[in-house]
Amino acid sequence: MNMLKVASVFVIGAVMLLLTACSDKSKLSRLDSNARILAFGDSLTDGVGVGREDSYPSVLSRLTGLDVINAGISGETTEQGVARFASLLDQHQPQLVIVLEGGNDILRNKDLLQTKDNLATMIEQAQALHIQVLLLGVPEKSLFSDSAPLYQELAEQYNLAFDGEIIASMLKKQKYKSDPIHFNQLGYQVLAQEVYQLLQDNGAL
Template identity: 45%
Template structure:
């Protein structure tokens, strides 16, 4: 009886976890995915064809627009997001910003506010989003906690492990803060897995 109760409890917990996971709408074959961010999106450290958006396009079988701007802060991204949404009319956005804020030691509250404003704009336009967590520089690389906080607040899916894992391995980096071609491919694969897990693919 004890084993049955334990099994039922585990099933219930798994069901609750699945129910609470943010889901994304299925992307039709002709959907446009907007990869919006800074140099990590642009593909600095590799060729444009080796950037994660271009690799993701091949994995997902969808058009993925590389809208990465090297050196961009979250404030600058916030300022240009609306124009990009108007131009590309994406069915989904992959948002990866904040690294330059950390490198410039900008206040975390400002980064959180800027990313929150972008998520609010995407919600207002009813555009689904996958948020990508960027690690803060330090001995232990892990995505800044503000990404999980924002993902919870806006109920959007979060990929928070891949970049930290990639940037912790010299073999996957072109310099201390950028992946190389192999690193971008691993990032694209992680994002593809996350999109699939949340129902977009």
């Protein structure tokens, strides 16, 4: 009888450990207290519609207490982005890079297979340097659509921390926008808060 009890305790403990492991959704390692984050992207990173101090990287820096570099260029495509990405990694040596890029490819009807390849190249460049990646998806051309499937595919392929809902959801709400495709001060603040929560949920903070 005692042996049965011991065996039962062992089995229950093993099951609990397995459930704990399966429920762990963390995709990121905890950032150092002096870590630098590179926020890479186009106008939504640059902060079009507000001043730089109200862009989401600036707000995120205040929320985290970390150095968040705003590497956004308005109007940039992934073809242009991939040409400068590696040099930014070398220049800033971040511990984490947030990639929010590809919206201009979609708006300009670029070949999305090439868009995916460009983003994959950036992800591989970061991972080769052991830099963590948080990928944010952008919606397909209709602003009432969900995130383009290529982002989910990349997240699964490279085992990335990922969100495909934030941008698409916020662009459906006028209160967050300064124009049809850019956020206002409230929008960038909410975006920063959502990214902050993502970093917490994925174990970075």
